[in-house]
Amino acid sequence: MRKKAIVTGASRGIGRGIIRELAAAGYDIAFSYRTREDEAKEAAEEIRNMGxxxxxxxxxxxxxxxxxxxFDQAVRELGGLDLLVNNAGVTVFQSILDLEMEETQKMLNLDxxxxxxxxxxxxxYMKxxxxxxxxxxxxxxRAERAYPGDCVYGGIKAAVNxxxxxxxxxxxxxGIRVNCVAPGAICIRTPEEIKAEGRTELEGFWESLGERIPMGRNGTPKDIGRAVVFLASENAAYITGEVLRVDGGLILPGMPEKVENDKNAWGGEK
Known part of the structure; x- marks a missing residue:
């Protein structure tokens, strides 16, 4: 019998990477979106084309x-439930000096x-x-490592953990297991999409950041999807209450103090 998964916020980005990998692992899927119906429709067609x-x-x-x-409608449409992935969220960075209650309440409600x-x-339902x-x-x-401006976002993620x-x-x-997946720097837009959206402040940002991560690159939605599939599988049947950090080693040492021109951030050749 095919397993059934509900994934929130899956029309693009990390959520879409998750439903792709779940579909490849044989799950039927119900997912939510908030604004872009065209992207949700495209994601659903992609999943259906995977069988x-x-x-x-x-x-x-x-x-x-x-x-x-x-949730109630999704369970009815699926005809059951084996896996819930809470992914929908909003990321807002603000200093405690600039705290805005409207944004703070939105993050508390959603995240x-x-x-x-x-x-x-x-x-x-499962019980x-x-x-x-x-x-x-x-x-x-960010639930484990503090950065300027993430007192609310990082604090909320720590609370979820x-x-x-x-x-x-x-x-x-x-027999119900609960775990977390903690992404690090996950690039959800291609350079072409960044340019098309007019996000000039992001041009070159992800490439530069990737070079400073120990594994030498940014994470991808696929990386997170694979982690979800693993934790939901029988291979993780004795794992519960854990946080699986998927960050390429980003927060292990912090950022390096010095980068030589002919080497990457961790001493290897560029």
């Missing part, structure tokens, strides 16, 4: 009740409260139907 069932719906999960409504609400609904399923929360390496540990304890007796 998987795909259903999608628009949902602004920062609004009370939207996530629950989407924390919605994760908790959907995790609760998924857990109750009631005796499904030994999985919940995977997408967090961030910690909350997931307690969820894992609550749900272990029912």
């Amino acid at each position: 998987s069932f795909a259903w999608y719906a628009k949902a602004d999960m920062a609004q009370a009740g939207e996530g629950e409504k989407f 924390l409260l919605n994760y908790l609400v959907l995790s609760s609904k998924a857990a109750r 009631a139907h005796e499904v030994k399923g999985c919940i995977i929360n997408i967090t961030s390496s 910690r909350a997931s540990q307690s969820m894992a304890l609550d749900l272990a007796p029912y």
